Amino acid sequence: ETGVTQSPTHLIKTRGQQVTLRCSSQSGHNTVSWYQQALGQGPQFIFQYYREEENGRGNFPPRFSGLQFPNYSSELNVNALELDDSALYLCASSFAGFQDTQYFGPGTRLTVL
Amino acid sequence: QKEVEQNSGPLSVPEGAIASLNCTYSDRGSQSFFWYRQYSGKSPELIMFIYSNGDKEDGRFTAQLNKASQYVSLLIRDSQPSDSATYLCAVNMDSGYALNFGKGTSLLVTP
Numbered sequence: 029e030t031g032v033t034q035s036p037t038h039l040i041k042t043r044g045q046q047v048t049l050r051c052s053s054q055s056g057h058n059t060v061s062w063y064q065q066a067l068g069q070g071p072q073f074i075f076q077y078y079r080e081e082e083n084g085r086g087n088f089p090p091r092f093s094g095l096q097f098p099n100y101s102s103e104l105n106v107n108a109l110e111l112d113d114s115a116l117y118l119c120a121s122s123f124a125g126f127q128d129t130q131y132f133g134p135g136t137r138l139t140v141l
Numbered sequence: 142q143k144e145v146e147q148n149s150g151p152l153s154v155p156e157g158a159i160a161s162l163n164c165t166y167s168d169r170g171s172q173s174f175f176w177y178r179q180y181s182g183k184s185p186e187l188i189m190f191i192y193s194n195g196d197k198e199d200g201r202f203t204a205q206l207n208k209a210s211q212y213v214s215l216l217i218r219d220s221q222p223s224d225s226a227t228y229l230c231a232v233n234m235d236s237g238y239a240l241n242f243g244k245g246t247s248l249l250v251t252p
Contacts, residue, residue: 030186061239070145070229070242071185084239118184122238129175130240132184 030054032121032133040139041109049104049136051119059083060102061130062094063118071118077102078124106138114140143168145232147243155251160217162246164230167211173233174206174213175240180226188228189215220250 031054041047053060059078063071073086077096091107100121106113116137120130144167154160162176173192177185189204191197191213197204203216213232217224227245234241 059238063240063242068244070231070244071240073234073239073241076239084234086239116184120240124238129173129187129190130238131187132177135184 030121030131030133032119032131034117034119034133034136036136037134038137038139040141042141043109043111045109045140046105046107047109047138049106049117049119049138051102051104051121051133053100053102053119053121054131057121057123057131058100059122059124060096060100061120061122062102062104063120064088064113065116065118065135067115074104109140111140114138143234143241145230145241145243147228147230147246149244150247151249152246153249153251154220156220156222158220158250160220160224160248160250162215162217162228162230162248163212164214164232164243165212166230166232166241168232168234168241169208169211171232171234174204175231176202176204176213176215177229177231177242178224178226179229179245185229217248220248222250222252224248225250 061076062074065071075085191204230243231240
């Protein structure tokens with residue numbers, strides 16, 4: 029158990045809908061990173077939040093957006109869902125300044141029909 | 142495109158043997174290297190991290206880093222069936238602290 033929590037565990041949406049995924053970071057951590065993991069692939073970096081600001085972004089379109097709150101928890105929002113958005117969404121927390129050792133939450137399995 | 146490459150496997154080893162997992166990376170500026178274990182349907186679990194050239198040991202696990210050759214490896218001694226999982230190699234990207242993952246190597250330890 030890493031202390032990183034995510035909700036919901038599973039989610040089913042239809043194409044075109046919007047979804048919000050939530051993450052609470054491990055105690056003492058101030059940075060949250062989000063990753064998308066398709067079946068049979070390694071996690072792909074979406075973006076990272078530090079001090080409530082986006083601190084780097086991977087190759088994902090603007091319909092993927094996020095927030096970080098003062099308590100370091102975070103949300104990932106995806107608009108206009110597409111079938112290819114079906115994946116495991118992983119949140120990882122870390123403490124900026126201590127290299128980048130990231131600890132993952134259990135993930136949210138999103139299915140887009 | 143900065144790449145992290147791993148053999149997808151499956152790598153099959155008998156119980157009690159040494160499993161050797163390899164990873165190469167393309168970004169010479171990478172500073173931090175990680176091995177995660179992922180069981181089917183679960184999230185990645187950090188096993189080891191290594192920052193300096195050479196070996197780093199933690200229990201049955203040894204991570205090896207060679208920055209000149211741009212490879213990092215993970216050795217698992219006395220492999221157990223419970224070690225059967227996908228092992229992900231991750232390298233930090235130069236955009237801060239984001240990680241670039243390989244596709245993972247599937248390890249099967251047979252009794």
